[in-house]
Amino acid sequence: MQTKLTKAERKLNRFHNHEIPENEVLVARELTKTYFQGDYHIKAVDNVFLRVRRGEFVSIVGTSGSGKSTLLHMLAGLDTPTSGQVFLDGYDIHSMDDDQFSDFRAKKIGFIFQSFHLLPVLTAKENILMPQKISGDTRYPSYFDTLTRMLKIDDRLHHLPSELSGGQRQRVAAARALINKPDILFADEPTGNLDRDSAGELIDLLLATRAELGQTLVMVTHDPAVAARADRIYHMENGVLREQKPE
Amino acid sequence: MKQTMKAIRYFLLRDIRTRPLQFLSSVLVAMSAITALMLMLLYTEAAWRARVMPDHDQNYHFVVKNLSYSAKNEIANQPWAQACYEILEYDDDGNLIRDDFRIRVTWDEVWRWGDRAWEIFDKYDMWDNRAYRSAYEYNYDYILEKLQKRYYNAEVVNGQPITTSAELATKREIVLKCGNTAFISDTINSYTFQPEFFGNLTVFGMFLAAVMAILSSERYKRQMREYGTLRALGLRRRQLIALHCTHTALSSVCAIPLAAGFTWGIVDLYLRLMGDLVHADPAAMTLTESIPLPIIGWCSLWMTVLSTVGSLVVCLLYRKFPVIVLLRGEGTFQVSFVSKTSPAFEDSPDLSVYNRLYLLRTRKSQIFSVAVIAIMMPLPLMYMGFLIDDVFELQYTDALVSFLYNLFQAIFIFITSVTVTVLASAGMTDERHAEFGIFRALGIKRKRLSDAVNAQSALRAIIVAVFAVVIFVIVTDSRLQSSAVTAPMEDTLPVFLAKCLLDLIGTAVFVFPSVFGGVRLSLRRFFRRPIIDALRDTE
Numbered sequence: 001m002q003t004k005l006t007k008a009e010r011k012l013n014r015f016h017n018h019e020i021p022e023n024e025v026l027v028a029r030e031l032t033k034t035y036f037q038g039d040y041h042i043k044a045v046d047n048v049f050l051r052v053r054r055g056e057f058v059s060i061v062g063t064s065g066s067g068k069s070t071l072l073h074m075l076a077g078l079d080t081p082t083s084g085q086v087f088l089d090g091y092d093i094h095s096m097d098d099d100q101f102s103d104f105r106a107k108k109i110g111f112i113f114q115s116f117h118l119l120p121v122l123t124a125k126e127n128i129l130m131p132q133k134i135s136g137d138t139r140y141p142s143y144f145d146t147l148t149r150m151l152k153i154d155d156r157l158h159h160l161p162s163e164l165s166g167g168q169r170q171r172v173a174a175a176r177a178l179i180n181k182p183d184i185l186f187a188d189e190p191t192g193n194l195d196r197d198s199a200g201e202l203i204d205l206l207l208a209t210r211a212e213l214g215q216t217l218v219m220v221t222h223d224p225a226v227a228a229r230a231d232r233i234y235h236m237e238n239g240v241l242r243e244q245k246p247e
Numbered sequence: 248m249k250q251t252m253k254a255i256r257y258f259l260l261r262d263i264r265t266r267p268l269q270f271l272s273s274v275l276v277a278m279s280a281i282t283a284l285m286l287m288l289l290y291t292e293a294a295w296r297a298r299v300m301p302d303h304d305q306n307y308h309f310v311v312k313n314l315s316y317s318a319k320n321e322i323a324n325q326p327w328a329q330a331c332y333e334i335l336e337y338d339d340d341g342n343l344i345r346d347d348f349r350i351r352v353t354w355d356e357v358w359r360w361g362d363r364a365w366e367i368f369d370k371y372d373m374w375d376n377r378a379y380r381s382a383y384e385y386n387y388d389y390i391l392e393k394l395q396k397r398y399y400n401a402e403v404v405n406g407q408p409i410t411t412s413a414e415l416a417t418k419r420e421i422v423l424k425c426g427n428t429a430f431i432s433d434t435i436n437s438y439t440f441q442p443e444f445f446g447n448l449t450v451f452g453m454f455l456a457a458v459m460a461i462l463s464s465e466r467y468k469r470q471m472r473e474y475g476t477l478r479a480l481g482l483r484r485r486q487l488i489a490l491h492c493t494h495t496a497l498s499s500v501c502a503i504p505l506a507a508g509f510t511w512g513i514v515d516l517y518l519r520l521m522g523d524l525v526h527a528d529p530a531a532m533t534l535t536e537s538i539p540l541p542i543i544g545w546c547s548l549w550m551t552v553l554s555t556v557g558s559l560v561v562c563l564l565y566r567k568f569p570v571i572v573l574l575r576g577e578g579t580f581q582v583s584f585v586s587k588t589s590p591a592f593e594d595s596p597d598l599s600v601y602n603r604l605y606l607l608r609t610r611k612s613q614i615f616s617v618a619v620i621a622i623m624m625p626l627p628l629m630y631m632g633f634l635i636d637d638v639f640e641l642q643y644t645d646a647l648v649s650f651l652y653n654l655f656q657a658i659f660i661f662i663t664s665v666t667v668t669v670l671a672s673a674g675m676t677d678e679r680h681a682e683f684g685i686f687r688a689l690g691i692k693r694k695r696l697s698d699a700v701n702a703q704s705a706l707r708a709i710i711v712a713v714f715a716v717v718i719f720v721i722v723t724d725s726r727l728q729s730s731a732v733t734a735p736m737e738d739t740l741p742v743f744l745a746k747c748l749l750d751l752i753g754t755a756v757f758v759f760p761s762v763f764g765g766v767r768l769s770l771r772r773f774f775r776r777p778i779i780d781a782l783r784d785t786e
């Protein structure tokens with residue numbers, strides 16, 4: 001049956017690539033980012049190809065400065081590539097119009113930043129609820145309590161970020177990324193500021209929500225133990241991405 | 248100690264060398280304010296004005312007979328005396344048969360000097376007509392003018408009409424120079440203590456202090472990490488303040504010779520443009536002739552002090568930040584203590600609640616930013632008033648002359664205030680780019696973000712406008728009340744309110760475009776770059 005498409009949907013459809021299989025939620029092609037600094041330039045990300053299937057947990061490891069964060073930012077549409085394409089759900093996000101992609105970010109993508117990026121004037125609770133204010137999405141009213149209890153920040157909800165420790169800020173940032181139950185979650189070293197136990201708990205939580213919601217998880221990490229729990233592991237070196245062959 | 252001073256000097260010079268534009272902008276701002284003040288003070292001196300203003304029918308000529316030489320000198324040295332002429336006539340035997348002393352004044356000017364002028368008028372009995380005296384007493388400008396017109400063709404001894412005096416002037420007339428000498432002594436002795444002089448100094452000082460506070464706070468924010476490093480390396484709090492304020496003071500000092508040169512240039516340009524009208528020879532004016540040294544001295548001292556005060560206020564505002572906060576460059580947000588998550592936040596369906604919380608919780612920075620612009624505004628408002636007055640009087644020859652003269656000053660003041668407001672507004676918005684980046688990463692659309700920011704800016708602009716008008720009314724009101732002669736009629740309430748409304752509109756004309764211009768500039772910059780640029784992760 002042919003349904004009538006709205007104007008917005010038709011507009012959106014123009015950026016849909018039908019050759020990409022339904023189950024490949026995230027696809028990157030020839031993704032490159034070059035930083036020009038005077039005469040010489042740095043290829044932070046060098047011709048990366050990547051395919052992530054729906055519900056998969058992919059981890060990216062690599063030395064500091066190898067381009068992991070830059071890659072993740074481009075995959076999530078926060079940074080513009082020098083060349084190459086990124087498809088989310090089959091849509092070419094770097095060609096899409098900004099408003100359309102903003103909606104994508106609000107509803108489908110969660111991002112846990114390496115340095116948290118919490119809003120300094122809002123309390124922890126307000127920070128966590130912010131995505132709901134933006135998307136106008138209040139489908140999961142009880143999810144907030146569940147999340148904060150699981151992340152053990154329910155006794156710190158009325159503090160400003162400046163009054164929280166690094167680990168607490170990290171968990172608030174994680175709760176904020178999860179509150180809208182995104183389809184795909186990007187995490188940039190989410191355990192970098194946590195002790196071993198808390199790190200383990202956060203990963204457990206991320207994996208549990210992933211299992212429950214069928215989320216896709218792309219995580220940059222330093223911790224081999226965390227990386228080992230992924231379905232697939234990628235190595236990044238000087239901007240080049242290589243998949244680690246399972247033994 | 249000596250070692251630290253050396254370190255401060257080293258850092259300061261290096262700072263100026265690596266960021267010359269920052270220093271230059273500060274110098275230019277100080278220069279424009281000092282230039283305008285110099286031009287204004289020159290204008291308030293009658294003798295100086297007489298040389299650059301034509302003899303027009305609002306001028307009044309008194310003739311007093313047979314005065315002693317010292318009496319003539321005393322009158323000539325009055326700051327309200329525009330010009331004085333000695334008219335001496337001898338018979339064939341060389342005996343003095345006529346000894347007239349003619350003084351050119353404007354009633355405006357005489358009033359400005361209040362009691363002091365009154366004393367001299369009494370002393371030499373310059374009121375031969377009782378009508379003058381009572382009209383003067385009640386400040387009836389228009390009656391005085393009528394009297395003058397009525398006597399236009401009549402032969403009178405005192406208050407001699409212009410045509411006659413002009414004829415006389417072609418005879419044996421000696422022009423007594425009452426110019427800068429009067430000013431030099433009077434500036435120090437009495438003029439200084441005139442309310443009007445203080446009023447002007449205050450308004451100009453407020454302007455420069457506010458403008459410098461804005462520039463200084465932008466500079467502080469930009470250099471916060473560096474200051475943190477210096478503090479971590481052992482610089483004391485006081486020394487940091489000294490370091491920061493010296494930059495400002497130095498820029499004011501550098502502005503002084505520039506301002507003097509500019510003032511001279513403008514006077515010169517003005518005379519070249521209006522030379523025919525004012526019968527003045529522009530080439531005759533040298534720098535020291537056109538600007539009396541005391542004026543340069545006073546302006547410089549006052550403006551340097553005030554601009555340093557503006558900078559000091561900023562330092563005091565940031566004084567409490569611990570070194571680590573400076574090091575992280577986090578000191579720009581002054582989030583007031585929050586005891587609990589706002590209940591409004593949970594109820595609100597949309598983003599407007601964030602706007603409210605933001606304003607509430609950063610109120611200290613908000614109050615500062617609103618206050619500085621409001622304190623800056625009275626000066627441009629004053630000039631706007633001058634120009635409007637002049638436009639209404641353009642039918643008179645001298646109105647064009649003074650319009651042009653005021654216009655030169657106004658241009659400096661307007662450009663400076665608009666630029667600085669745009670800068671401040673863009674700076675405040677720039678500071679929030681990281682925050683905007685978070686919002687964008689969370690999926691907010693451009694338009695929604697701009698709308699939210701614009702709503703806040705509109706609110707801020709309205710508050711600025713209201714504050715500015717309140718300050719302006721207080722300042723101008725006190726200036727009027729402190730002058731010796733009372734206004735002819737007290738404003739009724741509706742008139743007063745109408746004036747306030749006009750001031751408000753005048754302020755809005757300034758504040759709204761510049762505040763929004765700054766915000767737009769900053770938002771454009773933000774939207775042009777990838778989101779992550781505002782959020783840059785540091786490892």
Ligand SMILES: Nc1ncnc2c1ncn2[C@@H]1O[C@H](COP(=O)(O)OP(=O)(O)O)[C@@H](O)[C@H]1O
Binds near residue numbers: 035042062066069070
């Ligand atoms: N804005 C930038 N300008 C220039 N070079 C940059 C910029 N951001 C990152 N880089 C460089 O790109 C490389 C990759 O950085 P990043 O992605 O942050 O590494 P990782 O997250 O793997 O530690 C580094 O060499 C870094 O110096």
Ligand SMILES: [Mg+2]
Binds near residue numbers: 069786
């Ligand atoms: Mg990184």
